[in-house]
Amino acid sequence: MSITLTMPALSPTMSEGVIARWVKREGDRVEPGEVVAEIETDKATVEFEAVDEGVLGKILVPEGGSARVGEPIAILLEEGETLDQLEAEGAAAASPQTGAPAKAEAAPAPSAAATATATPAAAPPKAPAPAAPAVVRGGALPPEPEIPPGTPMVKMSVREALRDAMAEEMRRDPDVFLMGEEVGHYGGAYKVSQGLLEEFGERRVIDTPITEYGFTGIGVGAAFAGLKPIVEFMTWNFAMQAIDHIVNSAAKTLYMSGGQVRCPITFRGPNGAAARVAAQHSQEYSSWYAHVPGLKVVVPYTAADAKGLLKAAIRDPNPVVVLENEILYGQTFEVPQLEDWVVPIGRARIAREGRHVTLVSFGRWVGLALEAAEALAKEGIEAEVVDLRTLRPLDRATVVASLKKTNCMVVIEEGWPMCGVGAELAALAMEEAFDWLDAPVVRITGADVPMPYAANLERLALPRLEQVIAAARQVCYRD
Amino acid sequence: MCAAARKGRRKKEAPAGDTTTVESRKTTTPGELPPRDKLFQFLRDMLLIRRFEEKAGQLYGMGIIAGFCHLYIGQEAVATGVVHALDRERDTVITSYRDHGHMLVCGTDPKLVMAELAGRITGCSKGKGGSMHMFDLKRNFYGGHGIVGAQVPIGTGLAFAHRYRQDGGLCACFFGEGAANQGQVYEAFNMAELWKLPVLYVIENNKYAMGTPLTRATAQPDLYRRGEAFAIPGDFVDGMDVVAVYNKTREVIPFVREKGPFILEARTYRYRGHSMSDPAKYRSREEVEEVRKHHDPIDQLRKLLLEHGWATEAELKEIDREIRAVVNEAARFAQDSPEPPAEELWTDVYVEG
Numbered sequence: 112m113s114i115t116l117t118m119p120a121l122s123p124t125m126s127e128g129v130i131a132r133w134v135k136r137e138g139d140r141v142e143p144g145e146v147v148a149e150i151e152t153d154k155a156t157v158e159f160e161a162v163d164e165g166v167l168g169k170i171l172v173p174e175g176g177s178a179r180v181g182e183p184i185a186i187l188l189e190e191g192e193t194l195d196q197l198e199a200e201g202a203a204a205a206s207p208q209t210g211a212p213a214k215a216e217a218a219p220a221p222s223a224a225a226t227a228t229a230t231p232a233a234a235p236p237k238a239p240a241p242a243a244p245a246v247v248r249g250g251a252l253p254p255e256p257e258i259p260p261g262t263p264m265v266k267m268s269v270r271e272a273l274r275d276a277m278a279e280e281m282r283r284d285p286d287v288f289l290m291g292e293e294v295g296h297y298g299g300a301y302k303v304s305q306g307l308l309e310e311f312g313e314r315r316v317i318d319t320p321i322t323e324y325g326f327t328g329i330g331v332g333a334a335f336a337g338l339k340p341i342v343e344f345m346t347w348n349f350a351m352q353a354i355d356h357i358v359n360s361a362a363k364t365l366y367m368s369g370g371q372v373r374c375p376i377t378f379r380g381p382n383g384a385a386a387r388v389a390a391q392h393s394q395e396y397s398s399w400y401a402h403v404p405g406l407k408v409v410v411p412y413t414a415a416d417a418k419g420l421l422k423a424a425i426r427d428p429n430p431v432v433v434l435e436n437e438i439l440y441g442q443t444f445e446v447p448q449l450e451d452w453v454v455p456i457g458r459a460r461i462a463r464e465g466r467h468v469t470l471v472s473f474g475r476w477v478g479l480a481l482e483a484a485e486a487l488a489k490e491g492i493e494a495e496v497v498d499l500r501t502l503r504p505l506d507r508a509t510v511v512a513s514l515k516k517t518n519c520m521v522v523i524e525e526g527w528p529m530c531g532v533g534a535e536l537a538a539l540a541m542e543e544a545f546d547w548l549d550a551p552v553v554r555i556t557g558a559d560v561p562m563p564y565a566a567n568l569e570r571l572a573l574p575r576l577e578q579v580i581a582a583a584r585q586v587c588y589r590d
Numbered sequence: 591m592c593a594a595a596r597k598g599r600r601k602k603e604a605p606a607g608d609t610t611t612v613e614s615r616k617t618t619t620p621g622e623l624p625p626r627d628k629l630f631q632f633l634r635d636m637l638l639i640r641r642f643e644e645k646a647g648q649l650y651g652m653g654i655i656a657g658f659c660h661l662y663i664g665q666e667a668v669a670t671g672v673v674h675a676l677d678r679e680r681d682t683v684i685t686s687y688r689d690h691g692h693m694l695v696c697g698t699d700p701k702l703v704m705a706e707l708a709g710r711i712t713g714c715s716k717g718k719g720g721s722m723h724m725f726d727l728k729r730n731f732y733g734g735h736g737i738v739g740a741q742v743p744i745g746t747g748l749a750f751a752h753r754y755r756q757d758g759g760l761c762a763c764f765f766g767e768g769a770a771n772q773g774q775v776y777e778a779f780n781m782a783e784l785w786k787l788p789v790l791y792v793i794e795n796n797k798y799a800m801g802t803p804l805t806r807a808t809a810q811p812d813l814y815r816r817g818e819a820f821a822i823p824g825d826f827v828d829g830m831d832v833v834a835v836y837n838k839t840r841e842v843i844p845f846v847r848e849k850g851p852f853i854l855e856a857r858t859y860r861y862r863g864h865s866m867s868d869p870a871k872y873r874s875r876e877e878v879e880e881v882r883k884h885h886d887p888i889d890q891l892r893k894l895l896l897e898h899g900w901a902t903e904a905e906l907k908e909i910d911r912e913i914r915a916v917v918n919e920a921a922r923f924a925q926d927s928p929e930p931p932a933e934e935l936w937t938d939v940y941v942e943g
Contacts, residue, residue, distance in 0.1 A: 119651025122867035123658070143644070144861075144882075146875075155869035162648045180653055288754070314754070320784070325743050325777025332747015335732055336682070338754060359737050360744060367723035368733070369716030370938040404939050428941035 114163055114187040116147070118178040121159075125152045129177045130184065134158075135167045141187060148184070163187060168194045253455040256419070264445040269411075272418035272446055273303050273379075273435065277341060279451070280425040281311055284339060287425055290317040290330060291343030291380075300345045301381060301440055327353035327378075331360045334376040334430075341425060344380035347396045347434065354399075361430040362405030377424045379433035381440070382410075383475065383525050384573060390561035393569075395526040397473070398535075400432040401502040407431045407456050408502040412477040414444035416500055419454025427456060436475040459506035461513070465495035468583045469513040471536055472523040473499040476574055480523050483579035492587055502532060510536065511543045518549040519586035523574050528556040550586040555579055624836060626900045629891065630909075632674065632832045636666040636888050637910060639691040641917040642700055643862075646690065646707055650866050654925060655707045659721045662691035664861035667887035668794050669695045671835025672762055672854075675843060680759035682752070684732040684745040686766060687722035696731040698724075700920040710927035717930045718938065739772030741765060742791070746778040749789035749851075760788035760846050768799025770813050776820075779851070783820040786850035790842065791817075793855045794829065800864040801872040814855035822851045829858030830885040833894070859885070 118128050131149040135141055146158045147167070168188035172178045188194065267275075281287045288311075293300045295308040295318040308316040319326040323344065330340040344350040350357065361374045384393035400408045407429055411417040417435070424431035446452070462477055463484050470480040477498045484494035495513050499506065514520050520540055522533035533554035540552050558572040584590055623629070643661040650659050662669070665688075673683060673695045685692045693703050698714060706713025707721055714724050722736040732748060735741040745763030752759040769775060770793055782789050793813045797804055804811050814824035823845075827838040835856055842852045859881045863870040870878075895901035 117652065120653045120656070121651070123656055125867075152867075154867060155871070157869045159651075160647075162644050317785075320777075320780060322777035322780065324774045325746075325781060328740065328743025328774060328778065329747035329750055329781060332684075332732075332744035332749075333751045333754070334747075335744065336748050336751030338751050355737060356740065356743070360735070360740055364723075364725075364733070365941065366938045367715060367719040368725040368938075369714065369718050371715070371725050371727050372732070373941055375941075407940075 112189060113168065113192060114165060114189075115183045116161075116185040116187055118172075118180050118182050118184050119150070119159060120180045121150060121152045121157045122154050125154070125180060127177055127179050128152050130172050130174050131156050133170060133174055137167055137170055139167050141165055141167055161187070165189050166192075168192070252457050255455065255458060255460075256453060258447045258449070263448045265448050266443050267414045267418075267446045268441055268443045269414045269417045269435070270301070270303055270440040272414035272444075273421055273440075274305060274307065276418045276421035276425070277304065278307060278310065280422055281307070281315060284425075286337065287339045287341065288315040288317065288333075289341045289343060290319055290326060292319055292321055292345045294318060294343050299343075301437060303435075303440065304343065323349050323353040324356065327356040328360065330376055331356050331374060334361070334374045335364070335372055337373075337375075339375045339377075339425060341377045341379060344378065346385075346392060346437075347380050347382040348392050348394050350378070350380070350396070357400070357406070357430070357432070358403050362403050365429070366405060373428055374430045375428045376430045377421070377427075377433060378430065379421065379424070380435060381437040382434035383436055384557075384562055384569070385437040387564060387566065387569060388562075389564040393562035395524070395557060397434060397502055397524065397526050398531045400434070401505075401532065401535075402530075403503075405430065406503060408434065409456055409500060410434045410474040410502055411500060412439070412462075412474055412498055414442075415446045415452070416454055416460070416498075418446060419452050420456065420500065422451075422453045423456050426453070431456065434474060439475050442478075454500070457501050457504045457506060459509040460498045460500055461495065461509070462498040463494070463496040465493035465517065467493045467517055467519075468587050469495050469497060469510075469517045469520045470523060470579065470583065471497045471499065471510060471513075471520060473502065473532070474525075476523045476525055479574060479576060479579060482576055483583065486576070486580055487583050490589070492583060492589060494583055499532075505535070505539075507539055507543065510539060514540055514544045515547045518547050519552075520548075521553045521555060521579060521582045521586060523555045523579055525557045525573060527559050528554055529559065531556055550588070553582040553586055555582055622837075623833060623894075623898075626898075628674070628836075629833075629895060629900065632667075632670050632836070633888070633891050633895065633906075634909060634913065635670045635674075635695045636832065636891065637913045638700065638916065639663075639666045639670070639694050640888060641910075641913050642694060642704070642920065643690060645917045645921050646704070647862065647866065649704075649708065649921060649924075655721070656709070657720055658687065659707065659866045660688040660864065661860070661862045661866075662688055664881070664887075665794060665796055665829065665858045666691060667832035667835050668792065668829045668856040668858050669764070670887075671832045672764075672790075672792055672839045672856075675836050675839035676762055677759070678730065680730075680752075680757055682730045682732055682745075682748045682759060682761045683764075684741045684748060684761060685734065685764035686738070686741055686769065687734070687736045688766070689722065689724055689734045692764065693724055693726060693731055693734075696726060696729045698726045698729060698731065700916060701923040702726075704917075704920040704924040705927050708924040708927070709929060710924055711930040711934065712923070712927040716934060716938070718934065739765060739769040739774050742769065742772070742775045743778040745791075746782045746787060746789050749782065749787035750785070752788050753785070758847065760790055760843065762790045762792060764792045764794055766799065767793055767795040767797070767804055767813055768802075768807070770795075770816055771799075771808060775816075779817055779820045779822055782851040783817070783822050788846050789851045790839070790846045791822075791851060791853045793853065794858055795855055796858050796860040798860070798864065798872065801868070801870075803872070812855075814853050817851065817853045822853055824853030824855065826855040826857060829856030830881070830887045830890065832887055832891055 129151040141161045165187040168186040172184040294304040295316045298305040330342040383395040409420045472480040537552040669692045702714040709717040724734040748761040814826045
């Protein structure tokens with residue numbers, strides 16, 4: 112049976128091609144792999160090779176002529192077949208290049224080629240895409256854990272809380288291990304992993320060379336194989352070398368594999384400005400990671416949340432980014448003394464109740480918001496402080512509920528303002544609470560500059576108490 | 591031999607001459623020929639890859655496959671020889687975006703691969719990954735990675751998991767000579783040797799990183815020596831000779847399981863462009879024809895079978911016919927399958943629960 116050669120799509124963007132030269136002439140024998148013609152596309156002149164064997168029976172598009180992708184350009188005859196026979200049978204009966212399925216025959220037909228180019232004619236009609244779910248959460252949100260009455264509260268630093276979380280999870284699950292720079296013998300660059308090497312040994316507490324890109328990729332590979340790595344970055348600043356594996360390998364592979372390949376990994380370390388280490392060691396990455404579908408992002412403030420969220424992160428079957436803060440490591444908070452304290456990812460917390468203004472923050476800056484609320488209370492403004500705790504999936508409901516109560520909102524974050532978390536929350540206020548807003552949302556952010564070294568300039572580059580107080584007064588019209 | 595190599599005493603000097611042409615010299619004594627059945631498996635797998643890729647190229651021309659599509663034609667002996675030497679029950683395999691051949695030789699149903707190329711729900715990634723992102727965990731195949739060199743640390747991580755679990759497995763981690771210049775490759779090499787991870791790095795040197803010949807992109811073109819700075823031993827093999835690849839891989843595997851990483855450079859050649867949109871003007875037609883005529887991995891194996899009287903022309907023709915039928919069936923299956931339903935847009939972003 113004869114085969115119709117059609118104008119091939121030779122690049123992802125090609126819609127039409129010009130026959131630059133017919134290498135084979137009518138009557139020539141054609142072997143698979145032989146060049147039949149040279150075709151000029153939108154990008155280059157490309158050789159067009161035969162897939163099937165036969166005799167070039169008829170050239171339908173002459174040299175210099177053009178055809179749209181899928182349009183017939185020549186007819187290849189089988190051994191012994193003649194063009195006259197073919198014409199007698201009717202050219203319409205000629206099978207296309209594949210010579211196979213009925214559906215494919217429609218693809219190179221001239222009528223189809225006139226409209227579609229790279230769209231396979233065999234493709235079924237596309238259904239309209241459903242509306243985006245408000246939040247791609249990754250499972251139902253577990254309730255806030257209860258603290259039974261009488262539970263003793265212990266004072267604990269964030270540093271100790273993080274270590275306890277890792278130790279408890281490593282005792283619980285032999286597949287959990289910790290890797291990173293100085294996590295073992297040194298005891299952690301910030302002493303977060305102190306004591307873990309002694310308890311779990313070198314097999315599970317692994318010092319790496321200073322090669323973030325490499326060890327992050329190794330961690331991701333181990334997670335693909337079903338282990339549950341905790342990858343510590345000495346600081347998140349250095350994870351920029353590894354962000355390719357965090358985003359391209361960890362976050363996207365579940366989707367790209369149609370749900371086959373899981374990546375149960377935890378990336379953690381201190382984020383944001385510490386003190387006087389200047390621009391390359393003082394960056395805040397919340398909005399970078401919160402931008403990425405496939406990642407979960409948590410930013411704890413209290414020791415209780417640091418412990419509970421890190422335990423949840425380690426158990427989560429998805430890649431979780433845990434943004435800690437060096438300044439917070441040494442701060443102490445009360446932590447419930449429970450055997451298994453886990454805080455669900457995706458749930459914000461009302462850190463202080465109030466009715467006049469909503470102050471939203473996360474991580475270290477919740478402390479500033481609480482300080483501002485205390486000061487504002489003295490002048491009769493009752494501020495409600497929302498500690499987001501998780502940035503992705505964002506607890507939109509808690510923010511909106513508070514906003515509907517207070518009718519105005521100030522967002523405090525350390526990151527740069529452009530496309531930041533504050534910008535996202537301002538959009539949320541527009542989308543879900545527009546009619547409840549009495550004043551435009553105000554953002555208090557890090558200054559839109561690289562972090563300076565000088566003490567006075569560094570202070571000016573970070574959110575300040577007086578800014579928050581002024582913003583709260585402004586949205587409450589108390590100026 | 592391997593222990594000696596680890597001390598830096600290599601048996602061979604780097605091959606002299608122009609490395610942009612295919613290394614035709616046998617780098618190993620062929621040793622014992624694998625049994626006839628094994629050779630037939632090689633032939634079937636290599637033919638399956640060849641015919642499958644030709645069909646994929648054809649469907650690309652028809653607009654049924656789109657985007658980036660990197661064909662493996664010419665390189666069939668590398669994946670075939672290496673994968674057949676592995677313990678498929680416990681060893682893992684990972685490669686780059688030029689991954690269709692590796693999947694097929696790992697045993698994934700060609701229908702699922704072709705359907706993925708066509709972006710259909712029946713594809714191995716439900717049509718959401720495409721040519722460069724295909725996985726088959728049931729067959730220990732971990733992809734399919736689109737970022738040049740990314741599979742090297744990830745594959746080293748698979749080897750880390752083998753060692754962590756003490757399961758005796760190894761990871762065969764394939765990458766091209768272009769990826770061999772990536773920084774993350776050397777970060778991974780360092781940790782692989784430091785921790786003695788069971789990983790076999792297979793560098794598929796097809797002479798061209800997209801359009802740039804090896805000699806214009808690399809200061810030291812003997813890629814099997816790329817581990818020297820980390821004390822990782824290496825060797826090279828004629829990647830157009832499936833028996834040589836298979837034998838060499840079998841030879842080094844015990845070393846990898848017991849001692850740690852090894853670099854195997856397979857000198858091979860791709861007949862087609864880097865991807866479907868590559869006009870391949872950076873090399874002459876004569877160069878490609880020379881390899882096709884004299885070094886084709888499938889022709890060489892056919893000849894071997896005929897010379898030993900282990901197959902007749904008629905038998906070989908019959909095998910080719912069978913393989914063509916399998917590939918046609920895969921193409922038909924792909925084209926008859928529906929696209930993913932719109933709801934699939936929102937699934938598999940997170941593991942639920």
